[in-house]
Amino acid sequence: MSTNGISLRVKSIDTVRGLIMVIMALDHVRDYFHITALSADPLDPGTTNPALFFTRWITHFCAPSFMLLSGISAYLSGQNKTPGETSSFLLKRGLWLIVVELTFMTFAFSFDITFKTIFLAVLWALGTSMLVLGVFVRFFSPKAILISGLVLIFGHNFFDLLKPAPGSGLDIFLGIFLTGAGRFVPRGDGGNIAFLYVILPWAGIMMSGYGLGMIYNRSFSEQKRRKLLLQSGIAAIVLFLTLRFVNYYGDQAPWSVQSEELRTFFSFMNASKYPPSLIYTLMTLGPILILLALTEHTNTKLTRFFTVYGKVPFFYFMLHFYLIHLLTMVVVLSSGYTWEQATAPELFFKFRPNDFGYNLGMVYVIWITIVLVLYFPCRWFGNYRERNKKWWLSYL
Secondary structure (H helix, E strand, C coil): CCCHHHHHHHHHHHHHHHHHHHHHHHHHHHHHHECCCCCCCCCCCCCCCHHHHHHHHHHHHHHHHHHHHHHHHHHHHCCCCCHHHHHHHHHHHHHHHHHHHHHHHHHHHHCCCCCCEEEECHHHHHHHHHHHHHHHHHHCCHHHHHHHHHHHHHHHHHHHHCCCCCCCHHHHHHHHHCCCCCEEEECCCCCEEEECCCCHHHHHHHHHHHHHHHHHCCCCCHHHHHHHHHHHHHHHHHHHHHHHHHCCCCCCCCCCCCCCHHHHHHHHHCCCCCCCCHHHHHHHHHHHHHHHHHCCCCCCHHHHHHHHHHCCHHHHHHHHHHHHHHHHHHHHHHCCCCHHHHCCCCCCCCCCCCCCCECHHHHHHHHHHHHHHCHHHHHHHHHHHHHCCCHHHHHC
8 A cells, every 4th residue: 555556546536535525615605695595496496596506506516526535534444454444443443433423413414413304415325325335345345345336326216206195114224325316304202313315225335435445455447447447437427428328327406398498408417316317326426537547647736735624524514514613603693693593493503593694705705715714724734634644533
């Protein structure tokens, strides 16, 4: 793992991961600062505009890319470990991420000290995917894991055809594991658990990434790897366009002809993220595979900038969410809202009144500012991790 080739390959993964995490912050800033974030769907082809559609659509690349790259990283980190050791680490880290989601991230979302709603979102998806991957790593080869992951990606939309009775056991199971588009489950104490990310389709992406890690073995030539990544990326894009045009299988929301050609294009590109459909996965991961191929030996100021964030994804993720919400609180209270208005019981996100917000241009200004402010803390933590090989740092 110390050869120059491996180092460069890991760097390219960090670069792409850093890019998608910078883009991810745009969506979270939009959630808290855009005037229509809580009142309108930015992807609704009938009501959106090009700038707003693109702002939301480009962030679709983040979650599946991070899942894929986490799978590749899990494979690479396991090269000097036994399958049992890799499995044990993935299981423990998966549980840790779920605990963080239930506590620190739920509070980061809501700033609600009563935890009236517990949000199970990205870290929940990462954690549960690591649990699934950890079990598979213990018993199956990387090739078998790759095949299993692809089966989940390509086959889970068949379960859309099942229509169990609402509230039945099968309905709840499918909603949490396979077909759910966001489900609020009452806790019994007056609160709710919001299952925003289903488990198995995301686990399929991480498992596929783990299997893809095989092309980063020392015995796998660089030329062959780049060729395979390019071919796979192009094939995914072609298959996305084909399946989407046929409009029969692979997405819960078929596209439709709209009043204008541009709005028809919006409908065509609006693949379902909740849950991540086959078409959505192909649309997002195709370009990422191509980007991995093209950035393997790229070393510019821009790629080094993104790599700073990509080396410390957990640190950046936690820090940026708290910074965004804290800034929202300061701005809201400075804008004339009272404490009671900013923390009203009906608000899911405290200090984010429904009628608060700015235009899209200001959202971009805030986004760029947030990213730049986090550059030096992320660079410091990345250097600290490289200098200190303490066991607990592997969980951050």
